[in-house]
Amino acid sequence: MEQWKRNVYICTLAAFITSAGMSQLAPMLPLYIRSLGVEDPGQVARWAGIVFAMNFVTLAIFSPIWGRLSDRYGRKLMCLRAVIWLGVINFGMGMAQHVWHLVVLRLLQGALSGFLATAMPLVSSESPSYRAGWSLGLFFTGQISGTLIGPLLGGWLAETVGFRNTYFIVGTMCLVSSLALLGIHETRRPVDRKVVSFSNRQAFLSLPRPSLLYGIFLTTFTFQFSLMCIQPILTVYIAALVPESDHIALISGAVFSSAGFASALFGSRLGALSDRIGAQKVLFCSLLTACVVSVPQAFVTAPWQLGMLRFIHGVAVAGLMPSVNYLIKQASPPEFLGRMYGFNQSFQFIGMSSGAIFGGYIAENFGIYILFFIAAAMLLASACVCYRVIGPDTGRSGG
Numbered sequence: 001m002e003q004w005k006r007n008v009y010i011c012t013l014a015a016f017i018t019s020a021g022m023s024q025l026a027p028m029l030p031l032y033i034r035s036l037g038v039e040d041p042g043q044v045a046r047w048a049g050i051v052f053a054m055n056f057v058t059l060a061i062f063s064p065i066w067g068r069l070s071d072r073y074g075r076k077l078m079c080l081r082a083v084i085w086l087g088v089i090n091f092g093m094g095m096a097q098h099v100w101h102l103v104v105l106r107l108l109q110g111a112l113s114g115f116l117a118t119a120m121p122l123v124s125s126e127s128p129s130y131r132a133g134w135s136l137g138l139f140f141t142g143q144i145s146g147t148l149i150g151p152l153l154g155g156w157l158a159e160t161v162g163f164r165n166t167y168f169i170v171g172t173m174c175l176v177s178s179l180a181l182l183g184i185h186e187t188r189r190p191v192d193r194k195v196v197s198f199s200n201r202q203a204f205l206s207l208p209r210p211s212l213l214y215g216i217f218l219t220t221f222t223f224q225f226s227l228m229c230i231q232p233i234l235t236v237y238i239a240a241l242v243p244e245s246d247h248i249a250l251i252s253g254a255v256f257s258s259a260g261f262a263s264a265l266f267g268s269r270l271g272a273l274s275d276r277i278g279a280q281k282v283l284f285c286s287l288l289t290a291c292v293v294s295v296p297q298a299f300v301t302a303p304w305q306l307g308m309l310r311f312i313h314g315v316a317v318a319g320l321m322p323s324v325n326y327l328i329k330q331a332s333p334p335e336f337l338g339r340m341y342g343f344n345q346s347f348q349f350i351g352m353s354s355g356a357i358f359g360g361y362i363a364e365n366f367g368i369y370i371l372f373f374i375a376a377a378m379l380l381a382s383a384c385v386c387y388r389v390i391g392p393d394t395g396r397s398g399g
Contacts (some may be wrong), residue, residue, distance in 0.1 A: 004126050006184075010184050011122060011142075013180050014177045014178075016142040018173070019142070019143045021171075023146065025166075050103060051106050052106075054107045055106045058109075059345065063117040070122075075338060079115065080181050080182070082112075083178040084178050086171075124326075132329055157169060200339070203336050207333070219386055221347040223351070226378045228359065229355040230375060239252075254307060262318065270322060279322075279326040282323045283324065286319035288380075294313070297372045298372035328341055
């Protein structure tokens with residue numbers, strides 16, 4: 001097997017293990033907080049939101065920093081550091097005695113991990129340009145597949161071995177993931193220390209088309225905002241569709257999983273399509289598809305209808321994320337690649353956190369239905385920006 005393919009498969013396996021480990025924590029977080037002495041349901045919900053959000057806050061701040069360091073010192077080294085730190089943090093969360101311990105640990109997790117900000121430039125830089133779309137699509141599939149399996153695994157472990165032991169198991173999974181990363185052979189190229197030491201302003205000014213990256217960052221923010229303004233309250237929407245049902249949690253899980261399953265199924269396929277026809281075309285079509293399927297979600301009358309539309313939405317996500325990462329590779333010199341992926345991660349996390357906050361506010365004051373129209377309008381505007389700023393021929397692979 002060619003070395004670059006081996007690297008992609010190892011990174012995909014590491015992404016799967018890490019995502020499965022991290023995603024299994026969210027469903028049991030409120031229950032763990034209650035076990036730490038917080039009894040009032042309202043306070044449990046508030047603390048759960050704070051603990052969950054802290055990771056994204058520091059990730060948004062520190063992702064470009066870790067990306068920049070990966071450009072300077074090597075991506076493999078930074079990936080190993082990030083995954084080992086995730087393992088240490090989870091062992092710490094398993095030993096927490098107070099809820100504020102979890103807040104501090106989640107802040108440290110986001111500040112000192114940054115696995116995706118270093119893993120994606122590693123996959124991108126080690127893959128030949130004509131297969132970069134497939135490589136990034138496969139990596140995305142591993143990440144999404146782990147996210148799908150994680151909550152099921154976490155629920156089973158929490159009931160079987162308890163909350164604290166579940167964190168210890170997750171920490172162990174992250175350390176096992178680091179062992180897999182040791183098998184990567186990174187092609188270290190000569191690094192111009194002076195260029196890598198450029199400030200962020202100097203780095204952007206040195207790019208041939210900085211507006212291209214600005215458009216990509218805006219697209220990432222818009223898509224994540226439109227996604228997260230709806231996702232946290234989807235269960236409430238489903239409960240309104242079937243108020244008599246005793247299986248709201250099961251139905252909601254199925255609807256949520258439909259989008260994730262579609263993303264996992266089509267990620268590598270749409271990544272390979274980017275290699276053939278150009279990433280910009282796949283990105284543009286993905287944004288339009290997500291826009292079109294957002295509107296009818298406001299008019300569904302049964303959960304199965306919503307599930308079908310969310311499945312199509314998941315296909316759009318599968319086309320969007322690898323295409324964005326492919327375009328960053330095309331638009332960034334190798335010495336700035338990690339830094340630009342880090343900035344894109346920051347826009348992603350800002351979109352996720354702000355979307356969740358404003359989505360809840362809008363739903364409370366104007367109704368859930370309006371969110372689907374807001375999401376569609378944002379996605380349409382983002383598609384226009386994609387077409388005008390990124391350009392119809394950007395991202396066409398050669399070779």
